[in-house]
Amino acid sequence: MRLALREVGTAFSRAPGLGVLSVFTVAFSLFAVGLFGLVAYNTRLALERLEERVEIRAYVTEGTETDAVAAAVGDVRAFPEVASVTYVSPEDALKKARVEMTEFKDVFEPEFLPASMEVRLKPGMRDPETVRVVAKRLNGYPFVDDVRYGEEWVQKFYAVRRAATAAGIVLGIAFAFAAMIIIGSTIRTSVLARAREIGIMRLVGATDSFIRAPFLIDGVLKGLIGGSIAVALMWITRSVLTATVFAFQFFPVPILVLCVLIGGVIGLLGSAVSVGRQLKRV
Amino acid sequence: MSSNQTIVKFTSVTKSWPRGSGGLQKVSFAAAKGEFVFLTGPSGAGKSTILKLCYMDELPNSGEVRVSGLSSINAKRTEISKLRRKLGIVFQDFRLLEDRTAWANVAFALEVTGTHSKAIPARVQKVLERVGLGPKMQSMPTELSGGEQQRVAIARALVNDPFVLLADEPTGNLDDRASRAVFQLLKDINTSGTAVMMATHDLDLVRTSGFRSLELNKGALVYDSAETPLPERER
Numbered sequence: 001m002r003l004a005l006r007e008v009g010t011a012f013s014r015a016p017g018l019g020v021l022s023v024f025t026v027a028f029s030l031f032a033v034g035l036f037g038l039v040a041y042n043t044r045l046a047l048e049r050l051e052e053r054v055e056i057r058a059y060v061t062e063g064t065e066t067d068a069v070a071a072a073v074g075d076v077r078a079f080p081e082v083a084s085v086t087y088v089s090p091e092d093a094l095k096k097a098r099v100e101m102t103e104f105k106d107v108f109e110p111e112f113l114p115a116s117m118e119v120r121l122k123p124g125m126r127d128p129e130t131v132r133v134v135a136k137r138l139n140g141y142p143f144v145d146d147v148r149y150g151e152e153w154v155q156k157f158y159a160v161r162r163a164a165t166a167a168g169i170v171l172g173i174a175f176a177f178a179a180m181i182i183i184g185s186t187i188r189t190s191v192l193a194r195a196r197e198i199g200i201m202r203l204v205g206a207t208d209s210f211i212r213a214p215f216l217i218d219g220v221l222k223g224l225i226g227g228s229i230a231v232a233l234m235w236i237t238r239s240v241l242t243a244t245v246f247a248f249q250f251f252p253v254p255i256l257v258l259c260v261l262i263g264g265v266i267g268l269l270g271s272a273v274s275v276g277r278q279l280k281r282v
Numbered sequence: 283m284s285s286n287q288t289i290v291k292f293t294s295v296t297k298s299w300p301r302g303s304g305g306l307q308k309v310s311f312a313a314a315k316g317e318f319v320f321l322t323g324p325s326g327a328g329k330s331t332i333l334k335l336c337y338m339d340e341l342p343n344s345g346e347v348r349v350s351g352l353s354s355i356n357a358k359r360t361e362i363s364k365l366r367r368k369l370g371i372v373f374q375d376f377r378l379l380e381d382r383t384a385w386a387n388v389a390f391a392l393e394v395t396g397t398h399s400k401a402i403p404a405r406v407q408k409v410l411e412r413v414g415l416g417p418k419m420q421s422m423p424t425e426l427s428g429g430e431q432q433r434v435a436i437a438r439a440l441v442n443d444p445f446v447l448l449a450d451e452p453t454g455n456l457d458d459r460a461s462r463a464v465f466q467l468l469k470d471i472n473t474s475g476t477a478v479m480m481a482t483h484d485l486d487l488v489r490t491s492g493f494r495s496l497e498l499n500k501g502a503l504v505y506d507s508a509e510t511p512l513p514e515r516e517r
Contacts, residue, residue, distance in 0.1 A: 200390070207360055
């Protein structure tokens with residue numbers, strides 16, 4: 001292990017340019033993937049915020065007993081899909097309408113608006129099908145006059161979300177693949193630069209695992225350093241964008257750690273493949 | 283020949299490459315412990331191929347190469363690595379690491395084969411002194427003459443106490459004087475008990491040395507002095 005680390009140091013001191021090039025190749029490749037990931041992450045957060053607005057409103061027939069509605073609210077709250085149920089009395093409805101719509105500012109009779117149950121669903125249960133099922137169940141109450149949930153809006157929203165997810169996955173894989181190819185070829189260059197050394201090691205009887213060790217450590221270190229630089233570059237970019245365009249959310253810490261680790265794994269795999277190829281030749 | 287114990291045995295070995303020249307055709311011979319064997323013949327005759335087969339850098343298409351008990355038929359990569367630790371290999375082009383001193387080049391062979399670090403300095407110094415490079419052990423390869431570089435390569439080959447030294451045209455890049463000195467060193471190494479297999483074009487060296495020679499032509503073993511002594515053949 002000590003020798004392997006020394007070999008890593010020796011290789012770097014002999015060709016520092018190549019070492020730095022490898023690190024920055026990893027860094028910029030992961031930075032490109034990370035930037036895309038940042039956009040995808042913020043898009044997802046925005047869509048999640050929009051998704052929270054999915055709600056079902058069940059209008060109560062005028063003159064229904066308050067007790068009956070209260071019992072129904074309790075029932076609905078127990079539905080597995082339901083996160084919350086709020087009873088909106090005609091008075092509350094009018095107050096809200098006055099705030100949201102100016103044409104209601106001169107209306108003083110609450111009876112003008114019907115009472116309703118405002119139902120919000122749990123995350124992951126806001127898809128068109130579940131919304132339709134819950135709406136149908138609400139419609140089954142005899143005192144429910146009408147159920148509205150913006151069916152068309154929910155469907156469009158989910159179509160957009162599906163498209164965004166699909167595009168995110170495809171582009172993400174493409175970016176990651178490109179990054180791996182670029183990183184792999186850079187690491188291969190540094191392995192080729194030491195082909196003579198590998199050949200001599202084989203001649204004097206070093207085992208494959210012994211020969212691999214310094215290259216794998218080298219690859220992991222370059223990957224981890226590159227990954228860390230990529231995280232730093234992403235943070236700088238996000239700060240600039242937040243200051244100049246609009247507020248971007250940065251990745252949470254576990255994702256940042258994952259990004260650095262992915263750098264390490266790419267470095268490890270790139271080195272393993274390159275040195276494996278080289279070992280087959282000698 | 284100091285002993286009849288066979289250390290290298292080729293049995294009907296054929297080696298060819300899809301698009302390459304050289305190769306071997308049904309070559310059989312055996313070399314004993316402590317023996318000095320020359321491999322001679324024109325370029326492309328198969329001399330280097332025999333040496334590569336000995337250190338199992340190449341494996342035969344058919345037949346069997348057996349070195350120190352390890353058979354080419356079922357040798358695993360780790361076994362080949364361990365075999366090479368008991369072989370010394372020297373090339374015409376020295377194959378030294380240009381960015382390390384003579385000392386570091388020799389130590390490298392011990393380090394990468396897992397020798398304890400405390401044992402390395404004494405062994406490196408001893409072997410460099412043995413090849414006559416004691417005063418130049420801290421020199422870089424580029425500061426050494428061709429003959430001296432080949433001595434570093436020989437020291438690297440000897441540092442693991444091999445039972446056989448495989449030398450592929452070790453004097454091919456050297457002038458007469460350096461060639462004689464390197465050959466004398468190989469003879470001394472052989473005298474101390476290490477077998478030597480040396481590929482060479484230098485027929486004078488072969489004739490005057492009196493050692494066994496195997497002559498190859500177009501991949502076939504055409505003459506073995508152990509079976510037909512050279513003077514008789516020439517008559």
